[in-house]
Amino acid sequence: MSQNTQGPFQLTRRRIIGSGAAAITLLVHDLALAFKPPTARLAGARPQPQGTPTQPQAPAGAPDWSGGPGKARFRIDGLAKVTGQKIYARDFRAADMPGWPTRTPERMAMILRATNPGVAFTGLNLDALAGVDAVPLLTITQTALTGFAWPQRDLASLNLSLPFSSAGADGVSQLLVPVGTAPQFYGQPVAILVFADSNAYRRAKRALQFQPGVVLTGGLAAPPAQPWVMAYSPVNYLTRYDVPGVAPPIPPFSQVQVGYASDPYQPDSTSQPFNSTARALRQRINTTLQAPRSGVLQLCGTYSTQVLDPMFMEPEAGLAWLDPAKQGNGGGALHLVLGTQATNGDATDSWTMFSKDDCPIKVKTVVLNSCYPGGGFGGRDVSTFPSLLAVTAALADGPVRIAQDRYEQFQGGLKQLASNITQRIAVDAKTGQFLAFGSQQVLPSGGQNNYSQFVAMLAAYCGLSGYDISQAYVDAIAQPSTGVVAGSMRGFGGPQASFAVETLVDEVAVALKRDPIELREINALREGNRTITGAPLEQPMRLREICRRAREHPLWREREKVKARRAKEGVRYGVGFALANQAYGTGKDGVMAEVALAPDGRLTVRTNCVDMGNGSATTLAISTAGWLGRNAHDVVMGDVGSFNALELHSGSKGNWTDPLWTPSFAMSSSACLTAFHQVHVTEQASRVLFEAGLLPAAAAIWGVPVAQVQGRTAWQAGRLTAPG
Known part of the structure; x- marks a missing residue:
């Protein structure tokens, strides 16, 4: 049973576009302006033809993948894959495509x-x-x-x-x-x-x-004709300083808090008026990192990862x-x-x-x-x-x-960027608190820029991993090389940064003879903290709770005992722990979904995202159940042209007063976007269809005002019910 108990739905341009038997939702997730250029509306794009063979269909008489509202017995594309249907681009020939020429050989x-x-x-x-x-x-x-x-x-x-x-x-x-x-x-x-x-x-x-x-x-x-650049633009310089009690007092400083990016290696300018401030604060941070102090552990190291192929x-x-x-x-x-x-x-x-x-x-x-x-x-x-x-x-x-x-x-094919990251950390030897941190990230990127500069940007945002460090700076550049072009493959810079930070934290634990998880628990971000960009964390954070539970797990508590026993058997054994936090405040993502109800009751979800093997087609198909009482029958993935019917534009000079403007029209598919934003926008499209279409129709059938049943309905065994 699913209940629709939320308050009255306000049909506003900022929340949805579209109503009736087909609901379309455009969600813009805008945390902080990134330099990655969004894809503009493409006037020349046409929707893929109805019934295109590239969208798999379950054969007649096949068992139903759906396991009831919000559940799946197996993946919606599972039968097509295990029965060998044409589903990948490699499978298709020109003869398979309706309307393509047949006289000219492929x-x-x-x-x-x-x-x-x-x-x-x-x-x-x-x-x-x-x-x-x-x-x-x-x-x-x-x-x-x-x-x-x-x-x-x-x-x-x-x-x-x-x-x-x-x-x-x-x-x-x-x-x-x-x-x-x-x-x-x-x-x-x-x-x-x-x-x-x-x-x-x-x-x-x-x-x-x-x-x-x-x-x-x-x-x-x-x-x-032009000399090589040392780094693909833009480069990334982040500085955070928030130390109360110093004399004279220094206001908290970060990119978010002062409202400008800062390049400490350049003079102040109109677009970057705080460069000299960032440079002076970094000198203070370097003093904490390098000047000998009693009771402070200071460590430095360089950490590298190789180029990877996605295979x-x-x-x-x-x-x-x-x-x-x-x-x-x-x-x-x-x-x-x-x-x-x-x-x-x-x-x-x-x-x-x-x-x-x-x-x-x-x-x-x-x-x-x-x-x-x-x-x-x-x-x-x-x-x-x-x-x-x-x-x-x-x-x-x-x-x-x-x-x-x-x-x-x-x-x-595209590769994952390599990395060479040099880091310094200062730690209170008694309490284990991280006092200061500095990082220079160099990510060799191949011979064309691709998305490498934006991968480096995210690596910088992930440069403190999941820790609260009030004195910190991170530099990150995508460095040109003669290697095969690298791009956004696997983690978009996060894994390279997190590997380096977590390795250094393990070295701190060894030097202080402290439990590695306890050390992380002491320094993990919590609600009210800020990230390296200065973005505030205004939601509950569970990192410390995760650390506490991990410390209490038998796998961790008994690791030394098991290690000794396995050593006697000639087996090397170890248990490790690492902490990472998805970068927060990393940019803007435009995601789109259409949920359509046919006269025969068939539900179809249409989206511009694709299923890379992460099950997003199935996830989106079950996302309709909360509002519409059942899973979608069909999912059309990777649709480019259909959403042009919204006639939106995303020019850099637009603003919200223009009902057809949006800061980002669409972005490439990724596993995390599908898991969060694409599911949310599909749920919202389902809600629009329910609130603007099904609920008024149901109220008319029941002979009651919509307001009487608003927020009081529930789906039971495929039927919409309301009290009274």
Whole structure:
């Protein structure tokens, strides 16, 4: 039984947009302004076609996944997966897509990549292809290859508008390496080969893959026109100082409390008027960290993590087709079949890429058929793969497919940033209280910025982990390198920061001979504290309670006894403990959901987010139960175009007085956004549908005023009931 006991619902623009048989909710979660650019409304996006095969359907007669309102017997996509239905982008062919051409064979494309960023790319040696009957129909490069005998197109002549994430350390944005220049990073694409069909593609792959001398190089490249930057912008400098009782008194200082970011390495400016204050306070903090003091433990260390590959189940793959039917009417329709986290972003970038007036390829609309990605967690967030696929389709003579194998994915897929973090801490040796903390985080990020600067930003916000330290500073930069492009994969900077902090805290516990969990409990954040940014924690915090319960657990209390026993058996044994707190005040997230009720009572949830394997499709399907009394029958994931019906915009100069403005229209999918914000917005859409549609209808049937039953209804066995 679910009850609807909340007070009267106020139908205001700030809370919902839409009412009636379909309710749409746009939730903006705006904690603190981040520099990560939000995705604007995409006027050129069209909803994926009704009944697109990329959205799995349970076969007729299949058992019901639903376990009753708010419960699931198994995942909503479970049957489709275990019965081998087409569900991932790799599974689909052009023939599966309604309305796609069938006369033109599906083309297959291969991406050739650089293996040495230190030398210039000079051309291609594809002689092996002639001998295996696999001459490419088209070879795509950044600049034309001199003396190349086969058909070719170059991207330079298209005047593409590339996404911000493709900028290198020299400020140059590029998809492919221009002839005569050095690659920006290991694995950067140098050419795309388009083959007539999958048979020719397979012959070509056997002839070229792992063969030296296919990608030609020669000599050192000329220096770039612009020198490398030392860090992708913006950089992050956080300073917090809140020490009562000092003479003369010093007001509490933090980014939130003074209302400005501060760069202690620059003079004061109009936009950063407290730089000198931050610099002076850091000198005080460094004195606490380094000047010898009786009864104070001072430790310093450097901690590193390596580059990681996500190794998700499905390497990136996709289909694309530029329908030229509407070329005379402002441009064609670019159709994409992708498994991606960044549905809105990839559709926007694909459309924007051909948006310049002098671009010879005109794209009026983008239709993204979103698939289950088969793993993501940042590894498919602002990947270059969709852009490479889109430009290949724009130049090919029909539908084209690119499907990377495991090696190709490792060679070119997004990675997790490495880290080198140097930290200092000062601790009261008697009480165990953390007195001061300083951290310099350097995160090597690869040869293009991707989301690395924002990953470094979150690493800075996580720089104190879950501890209350009143004297602290954290610097974090995303450092360009020649490594494969890294991005938001796995934790968005949090794991790197937390690993370093927790390792240092363990060293403090050893030095003080204190219980590691007790030490954390003493210093853990509690309600009323502030984070490194100065953001106030105004909700109950359970970190200390978690520590207390962990200390009392037999696994912890008996660890030394068990360790000694296992040592006698020749087994190494240990029990560790670490504390981490999700960064608070990290930015703004726009999330969207539609809940629709069909005449036959069928409920459908529609969302722009995707299920990366974390079960979000099932979670959203059961989120309707609280207000509508049952789970959704269907969930449409990764829908880009439908929400354009709201006609919202998210320009930086807008404000809440404009009913069509929102600070953030949509963001990439992530596990935490789905678990919290996406569930909330689906619940709110369900509430709108109930309050503005079902409840008035029920009151009319009962013959009573809505106010009489408002907040007094309950769902029982699929029926809406009210007292009296």
